[in-house]
Amino acid sequence: MAEAAPAKIAKLVYVAGFLPTNQQSVFELAGQDTQSLLGPALSTSPDGSLAVVNRAQLVNIFCQDGSAAVQQQVLENYRDEPAGPPAEKVTLSAANYGRVPRYYVRTLQDHALSPVLQDLMLRATPVQKEYRLNSGHTPHLTNAEELSGILAEIAQ
Structure with a gap:
């Protein structure tokens, strides 16, 4: 959206997110991540349309730092995702995407x-x-108060 309509975006906030460069895909970035537990746990559905995370690895990948209730919530709500979008290269220009202020929230214990x-x-x-x-990778579930404070600061 920031590339297509930069005037409509005041700020971009990446929370444990992929930050591609022009003509790069999320899969290309993920392929560089030798420490991620996600890659080895990822497969595709038989028809190739969905990216599937090994269910036995979900908690360790996404919310190893969460309470038992948060971990159960992740297990109950996980859904496979379309495989296509992460393979698509993004087009980002300095004139559009580059003019939108970007902020990044790093997750220091992230396994994904x-x-x-x-x-x-x-x-x-x-x-x-x-x-x-x-x-870990889901601070909105495990560190919601601290993340909310960061988002409020960025919004000011």
Whole structure:
């Protein structure tokens, strides 16, 4: 959306998110993440349309730092995702995407998107400000109050 309509986006906030560069796909980025537990646990559905995470690995990948209730919530609500979008290369220009202020919330205990890959992405695509949470991949579930404070600060 920031590339297509930058005037409609005040700020972009990435929370434990992939931060691709122009003509890069999420799969390309993920392939660089040798410390991620997600890649080895990922497969596709028989028809190739869905990315499927090994159910036995869900908690360790996404919310190892969560309470038992949060971990159960993740298990109950997990759904396979379409495989197509992560394979598509993004088109990002300095004139559009580049003019939208970007903020990044790093998750220091992330097993899905390792801190090493987060470092690489932030070197390739600088942001206005970086925040750090001592959290796994789902701080909205495990560190909601701290994440809310960061989001409120960015919104100001």
